[in-house]
Amino acid sequence: MCDVESLVKASHEAKLRAYCPYSKFQVGAAVLTEDGKVFTGCNVENVSYSLTICAERSALVKAVSEGHTRFKAIAVASNMPDTYIRPCGACRQFLLEFGKDYDVYMTKPDHTFIKSSPVELMPHGFTPLDLMSYEKPGN
Numbered sequence: 001m002c003d004v005e006s007l008v009k010a011s012h013e014a015k016l017r018a019y020c021p022y023s024k025f026q027v028g029a030a031v032l033t034e035d036g037k038v039f040t041g042c043n044v045e046n047v048s049y050s051l052t053i054c055a056e057r058s059a060l061v062k063a064v065s066e067g068h069t070r071f072k073a074i075a076v077a078s079n080m081p082d083t084y085i086r087p088c089g090a091c092r093q094f095l096l097e098f099g100k101d102y103d104v105y106m107t108k109p110d111h112t113f114i115k116s117s118p119v120e121l122m123p124h125g126f127t128p129l130d131l132m133s134y135e136k137p138g139n
């Protein structure tokens, strides 16, 4: 099993692998699956700026592509001094896809953190349930 401190540490290690030649802003993420596995990710920038992928989505895509969709927690880290990193809007939507209530740890470089959740970060968000309850018109 993985405690919060280890997950936070894994996110800070992952940020060192950030590919961020344009912003120089390193971000790392570490997601803990319900069965105790940890997947890490970093931001991967692109010369065509809008193609950049954030660390949170990079970690989640790694986990999902390895067969994991149930999460206990995700920790996010950056190299921004004295500031808790906060996921962008796209990542908030992505986090909400996999549940409303798992733990989101937004950390500072000193490994302190604020704990939140997908629904707290994305109130009134559009969720998989919305689409499931939609009756598709027949043809």
Ligand SMILES: O=c1ccn([C@H]2C[C@H](O)[C@@H](CO)O2)c(=O)[nH]1
Pocket (backbone or CB within 6 Å): 020, 023, 025, 026, 027, 042, 043, 044, 045, 052, 053, 054, 055, 056, 076, 085, 086, 087, 088, 091
């Ligand atoms: O929570 C965040 C915020 C920003 N970034 C990345 C995207 C881009 O590479 C750089 C600057 O926005 O930081 C993340 O990966 N996660």
Ligand SMILES: [Zn+2]
Pocket (backbone or CB within 6 Å): 054, 055, 056, 057, 087, 088, 089, 090, 091, 092
């Ligand atoms: Zn993002």
